[in-house]
Amino acid sequence: MTPALSIQGLNVAYPAYGGRSVEAVRGLDLEVGAGEIMALVGEMGCGKTTLARAIMGALKPPGRITAGSIRLGGQDLARLGEAEFRKLRGRDLAMIVPNPRSELDPMRPVGEQIAAVLRAHLGLTRKPARERALATLEAVRIPDPVRRYNAYPHELSGGMAQRVVIAIALACEPRFIISDDATSGLDVTVQAQILDLLARLVSEQRTSMLYITRDIGVAAHFCTRIAVMHRGEVVETADRDAFFSAPRHPYSATLLAAFAHSPALRARWTRPDASAEIPERGCRFALRCVRAMERCATDAPALSVLAPGHAVRCHAPIRHMAVPA
Amino acid sequence: MSAPLLAVDDLQKTFPAAGGAMVRAVNGVSFRLDAGETLALVGESGSGKTTIGRCVLGLLPITAGQITFRGHAIRGRASIREAWFRGRLQIVFQEPAEALDPRFTIGASIEEPLRALGLADRASRVEEAARRVGLSAASLDARPGELSAGTLQRAGIARAIASRPEIIVLDEPTSALDPTSRAEVVDLLQRLQAEMGTAYLFISHDLSTVHHLSDRIAVLYLGAIVEQGRGADVFGRSRHPYSLGLLQSVLLPDPGQPRGSALALQGEIPSPIDLPPGCFLASRCPFAEPRCRAERPLPLDLGGGHQVACFRQEHVLRETAVTDRFAAFQRHAERLLGQD
Ligand SMILES: Nc1ncnc2c1ncn2[C@@H]1O[C@H](COP(=O)(O)OP(=O)(O)OP(=O)(O)O)[C@@H](O)[C@H]1O
Ligand SMILES: Nc1ncnc2c1ncn2[C@@H]1O[C@H](COP(=O)(O)OP(=O)(O)OP(=O)(O)O)[C@@H](O)[C@H]1O
Ligand code: SF4
Ligand SMILES: [Mg+2]
Ligand SMILES: [Mg+2]
Numbered sequence: 003m004t005p006a007l008s009i010q011g012l013n014v015a016y017p018a019y020g021g022r023s024v025e026a027v028r029g030l031d032l033e034v035g036a037g038e039i040m041a042l043v044g045e046m047g048c049g050k051t052t053l054a055r056a057i058m059g060a061l062k063p064p065g066r067i068t069a070g071s072i073r074l075g076g077q078d079l080a081r082l083g084e085a086e087f088r089k090l091r092g093r094d095l096a097m098i099v100p101n102p103r104s105e106l107d108p109m110r111p112v113g114e115q116i117a118a119v120l121r122a123h124l125g126l127t128r129k130p131a132r133e134r135a136l137a138t139l140e141a142v143r144i145p146d147p148v149r150r151y152n153a154y155p156h157e158l159s160g161g162m163a164q165r166v167v168i169a170i171a172l173a174c175e176p177r178f179i180i181s182d183d184a185t186s187g188l189d190v191t192v193q194a195q196i197l198d199l200l201a202r203l204v205s206e207q208r209t210s211m212l213y214i215t216r217d218i219g220v221a222a223h224f225c226t227r228i229a230v231m232h233r234g235e236v237v238e239t240a241d242r243d244a245f246f247s248a249p250r251h252p253y254s255a256t257l258l259a260a261f262a263h264s265p266a267l268r269a270r271w272t273r274p275d276a277s278a279e280i281p282e283r284g285c286r287f288a289l290r291c292v293r294a295m296e297r298c299a300t301d302a303p304a305l306s307v308l309a310p311g312h313a314v315r316c317h318a319p320i321r322h323m324a325v326p327a
Numbered sequence: 328m329s330a331p332l333l334a335v336d337d338l339q340k341t342f343p344a345a346g347g348a349m350v351r352a353v354n355g356v357s358f359r360l361d362a363g364e365t366l367a368l369v370g371e372s373g374s375g376k377t378t379i380g381r382c383v384l385g386l387l388p389i390t391a392g393q394i395t396f397r398g399h400a401i402r403g404r405a406s407i408r409e410a411w412f413r414g415r416l417q418i419v420f421q422e423p424a425e426a427l428d429p430r431f432t433i434g435a436s437i438e439e440p441l442r443a444l445g446l447a448d449r450a451s452r453v454e455e456a457a458r459r460v461g462l463s464a465a466s467l468d469a470r471p472g473e474l475s476a477g478t479l480q481r482a483g484i485a486r487a488i489a490s491r492p493e494i495i496v497l498d499e500p501t502s503a504l505d506p507t508s509r510a511e512v513v514d515l516l517q518r519l520q521a522e523m524g525t526a527y528l529f530i531s532h533d534l535s536t537v538h539h540l541s542d543r544i545a546v547l548y549l550g551a552i553v554e555q556g557r558g559a560d561v562f563g564r565s566r567h568p569y570s571l572g573l574l575q576s577v578l579l580p581d582p583g584q585p586r587g588s589a590l591a592l593q594g595e596i597p598s599p600i601d602l603p604p605g606c607f608l609a610s611r612c613p614f615a616e617p618r619c620r621a622e623r624p625l626p627l628d629l630g631g632g633h634q635v636a637c638f639r640q641e642h643v644l645r646e647t648a649v650t651d652r653f654a655a656f657q658r659h660a661e662r663l664l665g666q667d
Contacts, residue, residue: 045505046476145594160372161595189371190532190576191592216505219578223586246582247663255664260506261580262660263539263653268510271664278475323666 005033006210007057007178012070012080014049014056026052026065028234031305034178034227039204039211041221041242043257044231050214053231054182056080057212058097059087074178093123096171098184102163105170106155112166113139113151116173123174138169142199161192168200175207182214197224218257222246227311230254233286236305240312250308250319252293285317293318330398332526333360333383333494338392340378340550348600352378354550355392360494363520365527367537369573370547371596376530378550380496383528384416396494413444414490421499423483427471434467437486444490456485459522460515477508481515488519496528501536513540534577538562538653543632546570549599549607552626556633563651564633566640568592568612571647579656590647606638614639614646 014027026049034040042050055061057072059082072079074095082090099105107115116135120126126134132151139147142165155163164184171179181200185193201224204211213225221228222242229239230251238251249255252271259271270292277289281299285291288298297317305315340353353375360366368376381387383394385407394401396416401407407416417440420426427436437456441449457467460481471479480500487495497516501509513536520527531537537544538558545555546569554567565571572592592611597603603610609619618638626634637643 045507159595189596191371191572192595194576194578194586194591217578218506218580222580222582223578243582246580249663257506258580258660259664260510261535262657262664263510263513263535264657264661265514267661267664268514272507322663 006036006038006074007032007034007212008071008073009033009053009057010071010073012053012056012072013068014052014061014065015068016065018064026234027056030070030234030236032229032236032239034210034212036210037205037208038227039201039213039225041225041228042212042214042231043216043218043221043228045216048231049234050231051182054097054180054212054214057178057180058091058095059084060091092119092176093174094177095180096174096176096178097180097182098164098167098171100183100185100187102160102167103155105167106163108155111152111154112158113147113153116166116170119170119173135169135173138173139166141172141203142166142169143195144169161188161196164188164196165199168196168203172203172207172209175209177209179204179209179211180214181211183216185220186215186217193220200224218261230257233280235286235315236313237287237315238313239305244309244312248320248322250312250314250322251316252291252318252320253287255320256290256292285315287316293320330395331359332362332397333528334393334395335359335379335383336393336395338379338382338394339390340375340382340387341390344600351599351602352550353382353390354602356545356547356550356552357392358545358552358555360526360528362493362526363524364542365520365529365540367529367531367541367544368547369532369534369537369544371532371573373549373596373599374547375550376547377498379547380418380498380528380530383494384418384496385412414440414446415492416494416496417487417490417492418496418498419480419483419487419500421502423476423479424471426483426486427479429471432468432470433462433474433482436471437467437482437489440486441489446490452489452491453485456489459488459519460485475508476504477511480504480508480512484512484515484519488523488525491523492525494526494528496530498530499532500529502531502533509536516540534574535579535653535656538651546573549596549602551607551636552634553608553637554633554635555626556629557631559651560629560631560633562653563649565649566644566647567635567637568614568639568643569608571643571649572611574649574652577652579652581656581659584652584656584659606636614643 009032012027012030015023015025017023067080113135116138117131120131120134136147144150144165185196225242227241228245229236232253238254256271259267273292280286281288284300285298285303288294303315303317305313307313336357338353338356342350344350382389385401385404388403437453438449501512543557544561545552548569554570571590575586575590594611605620605622606624609615624636624638626636628634
């Protein structure tokens, strides 16, 4: 089966005047299957938003794609012009970001903002657009949608505003949705409701989703597959259950160990002499890695498939008892 | 009997809102903090955690109730400026930027409160604080923009401990950090407490860190404590629908430990301007009965300092099987990552 989205060898750089350019995404391979929710997990500044914006054709200057391809359906988004992107965004491709209020027009009732998207992309006239916008508000479980249709963004709570932003993203039933940290600002009880909602809508609309988060706990319960990103590279990708029952990359183990608040585990997976520097050669994790060997300082590991659907970028992947190396 | 380190009794705090209305941010909160212990204040956004912390620090005048530190009343800035209080209560913020001026070196920012206190041995105190948190000489000379988030938070902690306070209010000190630097800051806070005997009022909505760091926990909802007690009681024997809902919403990185949906709280937090007449949770609570909408439940003491404010706690206890999910995850992670 062909994947919904297929990224190959993607490089994104922010060139700096005079100084060294930042390679925020490096040789990145990632496939998201139809109907799949792929979690993309990684620490601050590892390149998650850069990747999302590259897919959306909305990189912040001076960022640009320097190599690779991003295939969605028959098109290579890495080579698409702005005019073509404008047709795609909102209709086939949508993105949800945190801080919902900044996404909404403060001067316009929220229902009209949804209807406007429907008119622009699906060519609906006023009345059908209004009806479908109302149905979308209902789909995202906004109580009393008829009254809320005329509400202004400031009249809504954070959770409600996030539902409206989701409603706008989903109104045209896009083929692919990116959520960039979109639920992190919400309270846990509200976040739980929004995640349930997203999961239901994704399965009803048979969309695919790239769910970006720093919270590996959310990833464990919400996604079908996971990709762990470290300094611009995917270092491990697997089906959710395979990953959480046998993570193979030392960085994945470090992330999980940090979550467990276990002194013994932390000691085991933390290097006392860890350095934040990114080495010029070899593995980009080598200076923080408890498993680093001589070879890691010189040869950059490739993302290699260790089991069907489970790929790891490491010279010394972790072996688990039940999993043959 | 000597006075407790910190005693908060029936604290209330309101803020004026538009149109003559009142934001009732804190509605009758009582707790104790003993020397050298950590009490966590947990609850969702707007539940009043920061407001309570600021009242304790004397940064906000209180509306009603009483706060005493070693028997001395704290009632706003004027009282806390008395020489007797100086430097005995400090704060660490979520964003170290709030305490660290971008124009100053880190060393100067650590020294600044000591200067305000008129202390003489400032250089040696800055040096001691930097050593305790593991800040290098180079970091002391750097400006905030040049350092990582984790290092900045260590500087924020150095600034707070330099006056050797007896209480530090930690307002979400790890929320802006990545898991690995969060774990480092948590380790540091624990080590400092063991070395210096400082009591922490630890404000957080990260329940997993709270579980690890706290001796006792107070769960807040709309400015009222719905449950408080030792960690083992609140995490392992909770009988308040809100604490249970909150605990169940936490997503731990183990798909084998699904979150419960039976106790899911519906809807959102009501406005603190129009507080419901009965139990504040009644509109969202899966256990509510008519009485809950009419009367406000008082905290009931179950022994060992475990207090629960819910009319239906016996029923809640019968209907729910609580397990300490954080401890279970820790055991799981130790099995998973301890071998190879
Ligand atoms: N407009 C820009 N100009 C120059 N460099 C940038 C720009 N945007 C991002 N970068 C750099 O690219 C890298 C990746 O940033 P990005 O925002 O993609 O990370 P992220 O994974 O989304 O982080 P976070 O978890 O904090 O959102 C960082 O080193 C960042 O400094
Ligand atoms: N200066 C103020 N004026 C008016 N209302 C205020 C003020 N400060 C806080 N509030 C209100 O008081 C309530 C409690 O706020 P507080 O900041 O203490 O909550 P919190 O538990 O710290 O939330 P968070 O987790 O978002 O930090 C909120 O409804 C808030 O809007
Ligand atoms: S008192 Fe009633 S409404 Fe409040 S938490 Fe208990 S059961 Fe729920
Ligand atoms: Mg980002
Ligand atoms: Mg706060």
